[in-house]
Amino acid sequence: MKKKFISKLLVACSIMVTGLFVGSNTTEVNAKSYHKAVTKIAGNGNYAIYHKASKKGPSGKFTSTKYFKHAQIQSKQSLDTKKGKFWKIIVDGRTVGWVSQDFFARNKIAVVSKVSLVQNPSFSFDTRDAINYATNSEGTAVNANKVKVSTSSVSSATPGTTTVSYSYGNAKASTVVTVRADKNEGITKASITPKNGPKEISTWKGSSKSSSRNWNAAHNYTFETRPNTFKSNGLTLKTKFFQPRFVSLDYNKAADKMGQVGVIPQGITVRGSNFTVAVFNSSSDQYGHLVSYDLNHVSKYGAQNLPGLKWSTFKKYASHIKVSPYIKLGHGQAIGSSANYIYVIANDNKMKNSTASEEIYQIRKSDMMVKQIWSFRIWSGSSPRYIHNATFPDDNTMYCLFHNGGNNRYEYWKVTRTGDSWxxxxxxxxxxxxxxxxxxxxxxxxxxxxxxFYVGFNDYIFKVAKDGTYKKTHRFRVKRELEGLSISGDKIYAEFAQRGELTVGKTK
Structure with missing residues (x-):
């Protein structure tokens, strides 16, 4: 009797483990055992999503992939059925349901259409940086280091054109890398006499010293339910949007670095209702994801808990949140946007100065894929200006900030694109x-x-005229790191860390 009871108990436990709720009352049948989640890449077609799957096939159609094709998609399970292979997908960290393997982009390498390099003997382009993603025969993303390339790097020492070929299994792609002809491009002179700056102020060095109300152990890191208003010296910032900690499964649940979207926000850009933030697994990473939110379709608080939303609300939110592939972003704080594109300088924030060129990535807002890469340089004669902070007000202009510590000044540079030259x-x-x-x-x-210009350090924002004339200091005393600033129209947006919080104020 005791053996029968134990046997029944084990069977019941097994059913409880495998009979999880998915999406809207979704269960699984005869599925493989759990494993760490792989990253899946959506294809172009629309496919049905089902509550259940068994060896006979799927059943219980309840939604479509059309809502999720720009989301972060992961999977822990697949099942071979009489109607083909099906995968149980996790969208933006929430388990949804079963979908045909035909939905995924299989045997594909997506690369940028063109790479254009400034002539510079001190820089070689890593050709794997041109990869948006690569997939195997099942539509699972593979590490770019596993992709075979015809040449691992292209020197920018001399002008010319190189065709680079990529292959992984049956997947093939190619891109053209061109070194521009003007050997003096990017070389100019820093000749402006600096304006007097403010008296230097003291602030902390390192991570935030505080957090939002509930982002702490005392409140169990629960969600925020009240907005903030921060005021300083004529500038008022109010909460616009609290972000989710992860737009994926959380810590240690992904089988690859490509899967986790979170937990460190860095730079931001806002254009109209489009808000984009660079997100990294750790503050030392050079590769990460861009996450874009349509602020007209997500509430101030709701996105903090994507897995716990009502199904209809989650479906709406997921269709207005876009996640880029895992791409090179540098530190992520040299970022801006135009109507159709996001721009990022993929720099190394640990590099104090360098003669190396820097890469500008142009990312389509429509599908969050890198379309084109340029390299540029700013040199005053033979003295380089390696850029850590920049913004892009349009497709042909970027403004860069350079801290010349040796000469005790900040320099402001306008860089204009004509064709492929900067x-x-x-x-x-x-x-x-x-x-x-x-x-x-x-x-x-x-x-x-x-x-x-607006320049931010920790919880300070300095306002400076374009010629460098100091105008005003705003100190917000929130003891939270500022992770980015952006201008859209007559509004200034500021992102604070712990929890990621987008605030908005009026420019003056």
């Missing part, structure tokens, strides 16, 4: 360091309406 011009300079402990800049943006 031409720098110094437009302003400010004497001093703003902060006394060499804490790095964590936000930089340009306000075209008032021809001025």
């Amino acid at each position: 031409t720098p011009e110094e437009v302003g300079a400010t004497k001093g360091n703003f902060v006394s402990n060499h804490s790095p800049v964590q936000g930089f943006t340009y306000d075209p309406s008032h021809d001025q």
Whole structure:
């Protein structure tokens, strides 16, 4: 009797483990055992999603993949059926249901259409940086290092064109890398006399010293339910949007680095209702994801708990959240956007200065794929200006901030694109360091309406005229790191860490 009871108990436990709720009352049948989640890449077609799957096939159609093709998709399970192979998909961290393997982009390598490099003997382009994603025969993303390339790098020392071929299994692709002909492109002179800056202030160095109300052990890191208002010296910032900690499964549940989307936000850009944030697994990573939200279709608080939303709300949210592939983003704080594209300088924030070129990535908002890569440089004669912070107000212009510590000043550069060439011009300079402990800049943006820059350190924002004239200091005393600044129209957006919180104010 005791043996029978134990046997029944084990069977019941097995059913409880495998009979999980999915999407809207979705269960699984005869599925394989759990494993760490692989990253899946959506294809172009629309396919039905089902509650159940068995050896006979799927059943219980309840939604379509059309809502999720730009989401982060993962899977822990697959099942061979009489109607083909099906995968149980996890969308933005929420288990949804079963879908045909035909939905995924299989045997495909997606690469950028063109790479254009400034002539520079101090830089070689890593050809794997041109890969958006690569997949195997099941539509599972594979590490770019596993992709075979015809040449691992292209030197930018001399002008010319190189065709680079990529292959993985049956997948093939190619791109063209061109080194531009003008050997003097990017070389100019920093000649502006710096304007007097503010008295240097003292601030902390390192991570945030505080958090939002509930982002702490005392409140069990629960969700925020009240907005914030931060005021300082004529600038008022109000909560616009609290972000989810992860737009994927959380810590240690992904089988690859490509799967986890979170937990570190860095730079931001806002254009109209489109808000994009660079997200990394750790603050030391150079590769990560861009996550874009349509602020007109997500509430101030709801996205914090994507897995716990009502099904109809989640489906709506997921269709208005887009996640890029796992791509090179540098530190992610040199970012901006136009109507159709997001731009990022994939720099190394640990590099104090370097003669190496830097890469600009142009990412389509429509599908979050990198379309084109350029390299550029800013040199004053033979003295390089390696850029850590930049913003892109349109498709042909970027403004860059360079801290010349040796000469105790900040320089402001306008870089204009003509064709594939990027031409720098110094437009302003400010004497001093703003902060006394060499804490790095964590936000930089340009306000075209008032021809001025905003520069952020920790919970300080400095307002500076385009020529470098100091205008005002805003200290918010929230003890949370500023992770990015952006201008859209007459509004300034500021992102604070712990929890990721987008705030908005009016420019003056």
